[in-house]
Amino acid sequence: MPASARSSPMAINLSPSHSMFKKSRGKSSSSQSPSDAASYLSAVSQADARSRASSNGKFSSTSTPALSLSSSVTSSSEDTVLRTGEDESNHDGLAFPATPPTSEQVFTTVHTEFGHCSNEGYRYTSQHMASEPIEAIHERDPPYYILLSTYVSYLILICLGHVRDFIGKRLKAKAYRELRPHSGYAPLTSDFDSFYTRRLKQRMAECFNQPVTGVAGRTIMLVDRTSDDQNASYRLLGTRTRVLNISSYNYLGFAQGKGGCADAVEEGIRRYGVSTCGSRLEGGSSDLHTTAEALVAKFVGKEDAIIASMGFATNSTMIPALVGKGCLIISDELNHASIRFGVRLSGASVRMFKHNDMKALEALLREVISQGQPRTHRPWKKILLIVEGLYSMEGTMVNLPEVIKLKQRYKFNLFIDEAHSIGALGPNGRGVVDYFGIDPKHVDILMGTFTKSFGAAGGYIAGSKTLISHLRLRSHSGPYAEAMTPPVLVQILASMASIMGVSPASLTSSSHTTLRPVASNESSQALMTSHPGPAPASMIPNWMTLPPALSDGSEGKNRLRRLAFNARYLHRGLDKLGFITYGHPSSPIVPLLLFNPGKMCMFHRMMLRRKTPIIVVVVAYPATPLVTSRVRFCVSASHTKEDIDIVLRACDEVGDWLDLKHGIPAAERWTVQKITERSGELVHPSA
Template sequence: MGEHDEDDKYNNVPYFTALTTYCNYAVIVLLGHIWDFLVNTFGRGDGVNGADGSDYAPYVRSFEDFYARRVYSRVSDCWGRPISSAPGAYVSVIEREDNLEMDWKVDLKPTGKTLDCINLASYNYLGYGELPGGIDQDTLEALDKYGVSTGGNCVEGRNDILEELEETMADFLDKEASIIFGMGFATNSQVLCSLVGPGCLLISDALNHASIVVGSRNSGAKIRTFAHNDARSMENTIRESIATGQPGTGKPWRKILVVVEGIYSMEGEICNLPEIIRVKKKYGVSLFLDEAHSIGAMGGTGRGVCEYWGVGTKDVDIMMGTFTKSFGAVGGYIAGSKDVIDLIRYTSPGALYATTMSPPCIKHISWVLSEIKGEDGTGKGKQRIKQLKENTMYLRRKLAEMGLQIYGEPESPVIPIMIYGVGQIATFSRECLARGLAVVVVGFPATPLILSRARICASAAHTTEDLDKALEIIKDVSKLTMIFYDTPKRRTPALKSPKKFEEKVHASDSIFSSEEIVEHSTENGHTVLPRAAPDFGRFSFM
């Protein structure tokens, strides 16, 4: 399940589409260089990097500068669109137009108008990004009592409501303890350096999020990747790494940590957790699970991919998640053993040098958790989880029936629609917006060159009427852009439902024990070691 090799995705690209996409990029680059030559020879520089005659070093690399001016600037209106409403089932998008006074520069100015759109662009899985009934009273009271900011870090700024939320989150995940951060990205990028360091090995899925890439590089640990969501590749990487030991010395690794995601946000694929746990236990390594997109959205009670697969959370050493998707808030959490959480609290840059979560956000998340757990007695949380699943499967079924190529599993609320062609990305985005539908489109360098796509997100906030209207718009725009690639002659591999995890998995000793982690805290420096360039295909303009 979910083990899609990158070559398989390339095999789904129609040959003519691949050829025209490469040709389009070649023409754009060629014309851009011709224009730069003419401007540098006869013009005033047109802002070309280093062409102003100054003695200062250029701000950016020449290719980055060229790409921004000659490629991205042509379609910049398709990204970073500002909104003027809550990101609910519908959203008000601020209309923009080119600022002609800025010449080539990526600059758009508001027209003063807004467009009311069906919102398939926001991460609002359970619909808590917008509260039709108004903000919960406890949230408003927290603003009056505690103010906007705690004015302290995760030690000094840990007030009673934050401590209560940490205990609630730990109980929700059946973990000993948890720690809450005020920023989701920092929950990864500023924590991994407290868990591994020099002499340690971090084994990462090839398509892990940018926050994991940054956190891994900051840790000072040696980094190796394995093929996306492929337990066999992961096992081979672990076995080879154990056999060869540390580079240069051959000494055993001090610790080995595997990092995976619950749902991969660019692919819509669900982590093959049972197989990953099996390999993890076989070799005695530790597992870090990023549930930014799966917590709240997966499982019968919203407890994430562990519940989805029927796997105990005790089989995952460290669990990470964010409150920015299903909870409609900000920040993130790490849950694990008490020793690990204490180590993070007193050594992580994100815990020591950043202000804790705002009190109103703390109370909002606590309120959302009480609804999800059913403690409010209304059953609304359970209904939202059920509605999300129904909307997700309805969208996926209808899109597949249209003949569109989509990635991911039937219950994944992240739904990539393959576009491929460079010219079709902008057309798809602009035409959807003009018809009242907000979507996200993603192209190079956020994806490989010919694997451009639109990415829509299901939400419990939508009614069937909302989805039918959105699907009709997608159908019309797909006809215009000619992206019905999944014809009877060219069918993508069938989406698979999760198999029941029948193998009985027990907790086992890990080389990443609490004692070793605490000992490691006295040695771990935060030096960034050089490594191969990150996969910029995982970065997005959004």
């Protein structure tokens, strides 16, 4: 076994039945390995299809083996093709035995970016049925002693912090120089404002600032470090640890270093380069840029779209172009900071309502419409309601059907931020609108980002052609901001087309290197009739060739269903273990409440130092209220059912140590073994 394999910080446990897999020892490795990731994925897909057909639809329950430190695996470049036995035959660069392999054999290949799972029972469709009532989310309160100990802990930290500051300012004045006037200069930092960062956040900095490297897939590589001065600075240890990644927004697993999308990006770099100006036209725009905007509009079911190179700037620069003085913005109290920043820049009046409370929203609408503008009581020029499809800190979903009913009754404009819901919710991945089965025409403005489900960067605004034309001229991100680079645009096109599927007309090969004509001459109504449908031929570059499983949309649908299963399984499993969780069961964001600040560091360390290391994200004030600190699990389609089992077992043990199980009475809880064995019952309660 190679030394790199023996020293790898992460390993895969392979059962004895899988010992037939081994690396090929041919004379020429280049002649036996796939030419690229696309051919590899195509071969795997075809071989698995044959094995499924031969087994009459009976699927193996085997998926990517659970992570462990007890055995060996190849190092960070472990996406190697594993071959079976001595009797090998080459099929599109992938060697298989003479007889077709079973799904169990195909999906035992080592893959740290995206785990394989062939069991169709580990799938779920993220969709709300119109005949069913909307599931009410009840936030459970912890026992009073938990809240009391949390307040006392913060009180002790604050008192000790002030004592240390009082002594330090007199004995180590140089260390506080930036907080005090000196040499005629004003202090650079406010003493009061920086107290939390200096005396509370710094004590638990390891929970927030963990350096990583590589692709944020099913696993990720952690850069090991230590601190010798109480987190004021860090010293790298020169080692790395591969950990199970349950903390990234890579919802559909498209943030991969290998695969059809990665191959498309490489081809795009060869054609356009990496700089923004590499694909510019005389008009100042980009052919890739225009194509991506047309595809985004088709994806969300709107007439037109505009994209920006930064997700935060999409809200903060375009909201001021939508409203101004004399307008009213009604905002959910838990809306993202980018929305709040854009609202402040706009100069419009703003009113907030209790999070996701439709009764409070209707009462506010009645008040503001009847009273009109302050002092003059004139009617508002415009009323814009801004909500999020999926709230990143709470995991809650907007009650869109009720919002639409209020919109029809009170005639306001609706803006939905789908940064976390687009690509992650709905049977077609079209976000919260798709999840509830609502026609996109009922929403005036759809905003989203490419940084989560699409594995890219930037954001978009979609709406009517008149609205988007106005934003191109008036928003700051249009005329002033830098455009997206070609690699990012190609990643958006490839990943979005993989979710949608590509119409057969666009799959024909072509030797041209230019893009297909963007559907500027086609009527918007024609593009809308097939929503949600496949990507039209006019919106995909001629040179972009996706593997069959991606181009026909089957892989995209499979990822959506895997993500939905993982999200519901983890959420329901944590509830049955007795934890207090927030959010909608279909949300890929699963917050688990920790409350006490001391438990934040301990939870992070105990998860990271397990036999199978798990990296988690801990969230605290000011992102959340002071006493509701939490760990925020972010599941992905790249995770397997066994990965979620590992997380549940870890939480079960750590939760007992840290006294975190206050959600349901002990008599109603399930054991972790019962949860893992009855996962289907948890995810499909009606089955």
